[in-house]
Amino acid sequence: MKKAPTIITGTVGMDAHVIGTKVVSRALKDAGFNVVALGIQVTPEEFISVAQETNADAILMTSLYGMSELDLKGFNEKRMEAGLEDVILYIGGNLVIGRYDPQEVEPRFKNLGFDRVYPPETDIVAVIESDLKKDLKAKGKM
Amino acid sequence: MDDIRLLIDFGSTFTKVVAVDLGKEEIVATARVPSTVESDITVGLGEALRKIEENTGIGDLEEREALACSSAAGGLRMVCAGFVPELTSKAANLAALGAGAKVVGYYSYKLTRQEVQEIEATSPDIVLLSGGTDGGDEKVIIHNAEMLSHTGKGITNIIIAGNKTTYDEIRAIFRENSKNVIYTNNVMPEIGTLDVAPCNHEIRELFMKNIIEAKGIARAKSIIKDVIMPTPSAVLEAAKLLADGCDGERGFGALIVIDVGGATTDVHSIADGKPARPDTIVAGLPEPYEKRTVEGDLGLKYNLDRLLELCKDRETPPGFDDIVRGFHDGKLPETEEELACHRLLSCLTVEAAVSRHAGRIEVVYGPTGERLVQYGKDLTNVKTIIGTGGPIIFSSGCREILNHALYREENPFILRPKDPEFYIDEKYILYAVGLLSQIEPKKAFNLARKYLKRI
Numbered sequence: 280m281k282k283a284p285t286i287i288t289g290t291v292g293m294d295a296h297v298i299g300t301k302v303v304s305r306a307l308k309d310a311g312f313n314v315v316a317l318g319i320q321v322t323p324e325e326f327i328s329v330a331q332e333t334n335a336d337a338i339l340m341t342s343l344y345g346m347s348e349l350d351l352k353g354f355n356e357k358r359m360e361a362g363l364e365d366v367i368l369y370i371g372g373n374l375v376i377g378r379y380d381p382q383e384v385e386p387r388f389k390n391l392g393f394d395r396v397y398p399p400e401t402d403i404v405a406v407i408e409s410d411l412k413k414d415l416k417a418k419g420k421m
Numbered sequence: 422m423d424d425i426r427l428l429i430d431f432g433s434t435f436t437k438v439v440a441v442d443l444g445k446e447e448i449v450a451t452a453r454v455p456s457t458v459e460s461d462i463t464v465g466l467g468e469a470l471r472k473i474e475e476n477t478g479i480g481d482l483e484e485r486e487a488l489a490c491s492s493a494a495g496g497l498r499m500v501c502a503g504f505v506p507e508l509t510s511k512a513a514n515l516a517a518l519g520a521g522a523k524v525v526g527y528y529s530y531k532l533t534r535q536e537v538q539e540i541e542a543t544s545p546d547i548v549l550l551s552g553g554t555d556g557g558d559e560k561v562i563i564h565n566a567e568m569l570s571h572t573g574k575g576i577t578n579i580i581i582a583g584n585k586t587t588y589d590e591i592r593a594i595f596r597e598n599s600k601n602v603i604y605t606n607n608v609m610p611e612i613g614t615l616d617v618a619p620c621n622h623e624i625r626e627l628f629m630k631n632i633i634e635a636k637g638i639a640r641a642k643s644i645i646k647d648v649i650m651p652t653p654s655a656v657l658e659a660a661k662l663l664a665d666g667c668d669g670e671r672g673f674g675a676l677i678v679i680d681v682g683g684a685t686t687d688v689h690s691i692a693d694g695k696p697a698r699p700d701t702i703v704a705g706l707p708e709p710y711e712k713r714t715v716e717g718d719l720g721l722k723y724n725l726d727r728l729l730e731l732c733k734d735r736e737t738p739p740g741f742d743d744i745v746r747g748f749h750d751g752k753l754p755e756t757e758e759e760l761a762c763h764r765l766l767s768c769l770t771v772e773a774a775v776s777r778h779a780g781r782i783e784v785v786y787g788p789t790g791e792r793l794v795q796y797g798k799d800l801t802n803v804k805t806i807i808g809t810g811g812p813i814i815f816s817s818g819c820r821e822i823l824n825h826a827l828y829r830e831e832n833p834f835i836l837r838p839k840d841p842e843f844y845i846d847e848k849y850i851l852y853a854v855g856l857l858s859q860i861e862p863k864k865a866f867n868l869a870r871k872y873l874k875r876i
Contacts, residue, residue: 282556293785293792313556315612320702320792328505329612333557 282313284336284420286411287329289317291370292350296343299372303339306403323354327361336420337367337411343399345376348387355392367414369406371397425449425479426861427487428853429466429645430652431638432456433496434683436465439853440473440483446867448848450476458493462641470644487645488856492652494636497628500526500545504552504561509583511706512608513551516582516617518713520624521654522547523685531564541575546632547624548576553584555610566591570598577601577635578627582608582620603627615707625650655855656680656809657689657713662854663807663869664691667862676805677778677838678851679771679826681812683722686770688778689713694798697836701782701793708798714778719770721763721812725749731769738762764822767812772825780836795836801828803838807873809846819845820876844873 288304290296297319304316315333317325326338342350347370358366370393374384381398388396395410415421424443429436433456440450452472457465470484499522503510506529517524526543528536540548548569552562562583569579579602581591588604595602606619633639633648641648650658656678666672675692690712696703718727725745732741738761745762748754754763780797808814808823816822820843828837850872857865 285556317612322704325704328508331558332505332508332552332609333554333612334559335557 283311284415285313285315285333287315287317287326287333287335287338289321289326289340290319291321291323291326291340291342291347293320293346294342294344294350295319296341296372299341299343303341303371303403306407307339310404310407323351323357326354327358327363330358330363330366331361335366336415336418337369340368340370342370342372342374345373347372347374348391351391358392365418367411367418367420368393369395369397369411371399371401371406373399425477425483426857427470427473427479427483427645428856429469429487429489429641430655430852431458431462431466431489431491431493431641431648432652433458433493436469437849437852438469438473439848439850440477440479441853441857441864441868443861443864446864446871448850448868448872451848456493458637462493462638463644466641466644484644485646488859489641489645489648490650490652490655490852490856491633491638491648493638495523496653497522497547497624497632497651498525498543498545499523499547499549499624500528500540500543501549502528502532502540502551502565503583504530504558508612508706509551509553509609512615512617513549513582515615515709515712516608516620517549517624518715519617519657519709519711520621520628521651521657521713522624523715523717531561532568534568537568537572540569541572544575546635547578547580547627549580549582549620549624551583551608553587553607554612555585555607557584559584559587559590562587563590563594566594570594570600578631579603580605580620580623580627582606582623585610601627601631609706613707615709617709625654649856649859652852653680653687653713653715655852656687657711658855658858659851659865659869660689660691660807661711662858662862662866664805667866670863670866672866673805675800675803676807677775677800677803677826677841678807678809679775679813679823680851681767681770681774681808681810682720683811684717684720684724686716686719686774686810687713688716688774690778690798690800690803692798692800692803694780694800696793696795696799697801698793701795701799703795705796708780712778712798714774716770716774716777719774721766721770722748722751725766728766728769731773732765735765735769738765741765760817763812764816764818767816767822768825770812771822775826775837776835782834782836784834797836799836801836801839804841805844806838806841807844807846807851809849809851814845814847814849823876843876845876846872847874848872
């Protein structure tokens with residue numbers, strides 16, 4: 280049997296809203312993943328170096344305060360440089376300020392390198408079952 | 422019959438001996454003679470012991486029980502190689518320094534052929550290989566083990582302290598290899614956790630078993646009991662004992678030991694280093710409770726160029742440049758002017774070494790306002806600073822020198838102590854306290870408390 284995939288969680292940049300990332304981490308653990316929970320206010324550089332050192336399979340970022348685009352400036356270039364093009368990237372939460380149309384925001388974050396982008400109030404258990412496991416299997420990581 | 426214990430330090434320049442009366446908990450004699458490690462270590466040792474014998478009347482019996490530490494023959498020279506610079510490479514570096522080593526090479530990511538040649542040419546006593554959290558990255562450490570397995574005599578001892586899931590494969594790489602390879606716990610088993618104690622233990626074992634033999638230091642064992650650790654490690658043991666106390670004796674609490682030498686300056690801090698302000702966020706790799714740093718570019722005999730650079734923007738005493746040139750040529754400070762210059766250099770050394778050792782605060786401005794991020798240890802609440810090493814002990818201005826370890830209003834981002842008490846290791850016994858702490862911690866503690874001088 281293959282070992283459980285390693286998933287990194289945390290809120291990115293200056294955001295300190297801890298509940299989202301705690302819920303995500305808990306759900307991942309319950310689903311049997313190896314979780315590296317970095318907590319709040321994780322810099323893009325920290326996500327990258329931790330992913331290198333732990334040989335992570337995916338990163339699940341959360342952000343609630345609406346400024347994540349600013350926090351993620353240059354993240355995609357840096358992770359490519361660090362040899363992490365194979366790591367699956369998800370982000371979810373209140374990604375921009377105010378009410379917004381997720382359809383409109385999604386392509387902006389896909390351009391930042393994210394494979395999947397989720398609006399507020401997403402069901403994390405459903406995401407793990409339907410998306411994450413599928414993506415991990417597709418990349419031969421599970 | 423008095424219970425006398427001899428404690429010895431084989432330094433690169435001097436062999437020092439302290440004779441301690443364990444019953445009375447006092448020093449009965451000290452001796453200092455030039456080291457003879459290059460030819461035969463027992464010659465200098467014999468001479469030092471004769472001096473002690475003349476003064477105390479002790480003999481073979483006590484000598485057979487003597488314990489020693491050593492920084493002779495280059496000290497314990499180590500190369501560290503990890504994966505990500507700020508993670509496993511840094512963890513390996515902290516482990517090596519904590520074991521009293523001198524880190525003579527520091528590498529990250531996959532080693533290249535040229536880097537491996539460099540390491541071979543450096544010919545370190547030990548190569549410490551880390552990389553990957555447990556269950557994490559395997560590629561880098563396996564690659565590096567493979568590279569090291571093809572090297573010659575320049576590399577003999579290798580300690581593996583990385584991702585444990587790679588160990589079977591690494592064992593296979595070193596099968597039928599003549600190198601001495603030792604496997605121990607990962608220095609960074611998971612993100613945010615540092616586990617250097619098992620690695621420290623292996624380094625010390627290796628030092629006692631193989632390295633002192635290779636350097637000719639083990640010959641001393643024909644006269645004394647054993648050489649049990651590198652000297653910086655003995656000083657760190659003393660610092661630990663003084664901070665924590667033992668067996669009903671209350672320690673000094675969090676403290677810093679500053680050891681200024683001719684070639685390097687060591688700073689040891691025994692403190693948890695947690696933020697003094699609750700609104701501060703700690704970032705980066707957690708640093709150990711017992712932390713040692715070595716400033717290889719700060720010494721008062723061999724590294725004057727670097728110190729002169731630090732002096733550039735400062736006011737200097739008259740004739741400064743000429744006098745410092747004199748120190749370069751081996752002159753010792755004697756006149757008033759020379760002493761003033763030497764004192765200034767010592768002050769700068771202490772300031773730079775403590776600033777690099779202490780943690781720092783960065784203020785980050787973001788959409789939610791400003792936020793304080795701490796890297797390293799907050800030492801602002803440390804209440805004890807102990808100075809040792811020739812330039813501090815023998816200076817009339819030792820207090821002035823140690824004052825340069827303090828927090829400065831004009832640079833509030835470096836977390837140096839704000840309001841400590843100062844002591845000096847007047848009798849030069851911290852190494853002896855560290856050695857003695859291994860067998861008689863309580864007596865070692867009392868001895869230190871008796872002979873450290875408050876200034």
